[in-house]
Amino acid sequence: GAGVSQTPSNKVTEKGKYVELRCDPISGHTALYWYRQSLGQGPEFLIYFQGTGAADDSGLPNDRFFAVRPEGSVSTLKIQRTERGDSAVYLCASSPQLTNTGELFFGEGSRLTVL
Amino acid sequence: QQQVKQSPQSLIVQKGGISIINCAYENTAFDYFPWYQQFPGKGPALLIAIRPDVSEKKEGRFTISFNKSAKQFSLHIMDSQPGDSATYFCAAGSYQLTFGKGTKLSVIP
Numbered sequence: 001g002a003g004v005s006q007t008p009s010n011k012v013t014e015k016g017k018y019v020e021l022r023c024d025p026i027s028g029h030t031a032l033y034w035y036r037q038s039l040g041q042g043p044e045f046l047i048y049f050q051g052t053g054a055a056d057d058s059g060l061p062n063d064r065f066f067a068v069r070p071e072g073s074v075s076t077l078k079i080q081r082t083e084r085g086d087s088a089v090y091l092c093a094s095s096p097q098l099t100n101t102g103e104l105f106f107g108e109g110s111r112l113t114v115l
Numbered sequence: 116q117q118q119v120k121q122s123p124q125s126l127i128v129q130k131g132g133i134s135i136i137n138c139a140y141e142n143t144a145f146d147y148f149p150w151y152q153q154f155p156g157k158g159p160a161l162l163i164a165i166r167p168d169v170s171e172k173k174e175g176r177f178t179i180s181f182n183k184s185a186k187q188f189s190l191h192i193m194d195s196q197p198g199d200s201a202t203y204f205c206a207a208g209s210y211q212l213t214f215g216k217g218t219k220l221s222v223i224p
Contacts, residue, residue, distance in 0.1 A: 042119075043214045045212065055210070059211070091159075106160065
């Protein structure tokens with residue numbers, strides 16, 4: 001596809017369950033970002049990757065959150081022992097390179113609801 | 116600590132009017148200031164951006180004004196159209212962006 005693809009688009013889970021959210025960036029983009037957007041708020045930075053390595057994971061809220069990008073393309077955000085406060089839209093973005101131009105290409109997000 | 120403050124929270128403008136959204140930031144290390152537009156159910160999309168070495172940037176109907184000493188920047192949408200109705204986010208940062216809380220713009224015919 002031409003844009004950033006995120007799956008699933010919607011995920012409903014129960015408190016305490018494990019969740020994986022997948023992001024397929026634009027082909028050739030080396031930088032990949034995860035943001036979280038709560039209702040009525042702006043996106044909140046979680047982590048970004050340059051290639052396979054996490055360049056900055058300072059936005060991950062706690063150790064229940066983890067993200068990987070093993071081959072430098074697709075990334076998976078993993079949330080353990082989900083809590084109701086984790087409910088949000090998780091946005092993935094990519095850019096051609098790690099850059100401070102701010103030009104991020106966002107996917108449509110994965111809406112997570114924790115009951 | 117909210118590092119980017121955005122106002123107003125919502126804005127109603129008549130078609131053809133000027134929409135103005137303001138943002139203020141705290142971190143003087145920020146060196147990139149983009150505006151994103153988001154429609155319901157979609158991800159944010161880059162609208163226009165500015166660096167702190169210029170005071171104004173214009174692209175079509177959209178203009179960013181930047182005041183480095185005041186640590187403020189604003190988005191002006193000229194000749195606002197119903198299709199501009201969306202949520203607008205300012206952001207600031209470098210490799211990672213800090214977003215404002217957003218402004219829901221409604222342009223009425």
